[in-house]
Amino acid sequence: MGLIKLFLKPILVWLPSLALPLSAMQLEVLIIEAAMPSALLAVVLARRYGCDAELASQLVLATSLGCLFSMLLITRLLWPS
Numbered sequence: 001m002g003l004i005k006l007f008l009k010p011i012l013v014w015l016p017s018l019a020l021p022l023s024a025m026q027l028e029v030l031i032i033e034a035a036m037p038s039a040l041l042a043v044v045l046a047r048r049y050g051c052d053a054e055l056a057s058q059l060v061l062a063t064s065l066g067c068l069f070s071m072l073l074i075t076r077l078l079w080p081s
């Protein structure tokens with residue numbers, strides 16, 4: 001699931017955004033925002049509603065660490081210069 005969020009989601013946001021009249025900076029912000037890791041709020045909500053908060057925290061950590069690599073890869077692929 002983390003791989004989908006970190007790699008596939010930015011590409012799925014990038015493709016249709018090419019048809020929009022966006023400046024280069026707007027496009028970059030949109031793609032980078034799509035590639036961001038899971039929010040820490042997921043852990044708080046999991047604990048509050050009796051879900052597996054430990055699993056939620058592990059997933060947030062995994063996506064945060066994976067984000068370091070996915071952001072570099074996504075920016076290199078989309079803006080090679």
